[in-house]
Amino acid sequence: MVPKNRWREVAQAARDAGFEMLVDETVVDYLGKRPVRFELVAGLLSLRHNLRVRLRASVPEDDMNVDSLVPVYPGANFYEREAYDMFGLTFEGHPDLTRILLPDEWEGHPLRKDYGVGSVPIQFKSSPEAS
């Protein structure tokens, strides 16, 4: 468990300690289960020591800005874009924080628990720039 404001600092320290690879970075939505709604989870791997470690940070709904891990692990790029796309977390210092899987004009963040399943009318239309 890492305090949210020291997220990047701890990741940097872990990398210096030999955790070369960021294997995974994702978010869990604990709506109604825990007092703090979101939890940011990152999995680190050390090939040298054959060890795994998971970093977690609680992210409250009213302050969803976290320091990006891209300066420490460039591979965090896609994962943070996905976290932004699916949960709406924003990452300070991310080079290109745009939606990754959904179209740019999509509304809402689908993997949140209060986002319904199905019944989303899907319209195939040309994107705003191209029309």
Add this chain to the structure above:
Amino acid sequence: MSDERQLHEIWISGTEEPEWVKDSTDEGAQEMFIEEPESRLVEQEGIRVDDDFVVEEEIPEDELMIINMGPQHPSTHGVLRLQIELEGEIIRRTKPIIGYLHTGMEKTGEQLSFLQGPTNVTRMDYLAPLHNELAFSLAVEQLLGVEIPPRAQAIRILMTELNRITSHQVFLATAGMDIGALSMMLYGFRDREAILAFFEKTTGLRMNHNYIRPGGVAADLPDGWEADIEDIIEKVLAGVADYEDLLRHNPIWEERTVGVGIITAEEALAYGTTGPNLRATGLGWDLRKSQPYSGIEQYEFEVPVGENGDVYDRYRVRVQEITQSLGIVRQVAESMPKGDYRTEDRKVTPPPRARIDQSMEALIHHFKIFTAGFKVPEGEAYVAIESPRGELGAYLVSDGGTHPLRMHMRTPSFCNLQALPIAMSDSLIADTVATISSLDPVIGDVDR
């Protein structure tokens, strides 16, 4: 889109209007050549690619060109779109644009019970469905704390290693086709057929099997499976000999692959690249060796590594992995333990068919398992296995119910694709296709 058809300039702007256009009385022909407004031309230029590449010297604006490749391009193995910034014939920056095959499987996974989960995850990496099921099932079993009988574990290893072979055969086939070795395409798919037929015999389906489930596997191996495995080993070995004849030391193949699309070990680690793409850089990191799962540590095999991390090394590593996996398959077939193919734990395994006819409780139990599903204790699990593309991790969070609170798959192609701009920068545009196919991305695995 406006109601009228959009017509575009078809000759190079600035040149003289051809005579026949001036003279033509056909209205359509006239309309074709109206001057495009400036704003429209700007739109057509596309969006600037945005990443950390810094141009060392000033390049005049008109020498940079952005081209768009995909999303429907035969060599992108699905629907992958690339924005490539070119200076002459040299690629300076690349931006992969993904999401065209996004079907919200992680959200779907939250609506399905733990027993239904494999049906969903098997569709992610459609060239290695059994690996997806295995990762998911291992994560559920870790949460449940269920012991899996040795026969089920051996069947799992047998099936996933066969699956690794088919996946690498498709890689060789499609990579060969992309680079121009068309006969490789036919050879690869021909040899894959033998294994797919065995999968169909065992699981009922050629892909998307839903065979490996929490608690074991769905069914025992079919009668006469030993003979089938013998046959497969023979055919695949003959196939590998053919691939070596076709591609190894083939001057055209070497010309197209050696020194192309290099990813160094540091870059691979920084971008989270795993699997054969990592091993081609010279790092012998294989989860089957370092963090074994499902009893794979009992079998002898080697981890092939490359040297330079170029397209050729990635191809070599995969060919050698086919033979190594065959070795594992042979050992599993020879030492297949007897016993049950799924756990006896009645919590996850439905009661035997015969009991249902005799006992009301068994019927209720059967009904409960397949409708409501079984409850999984509160907690979270991350289990990683070595899929043909690299580290495939299943991250499950359970709140104590029958459905996962969060299901996340750490899919290898997603990460490997991040290294594509690195592999492609400062290379020739002619090498684009070779580089993409050598990373072996499966778009179902990327977008989920």
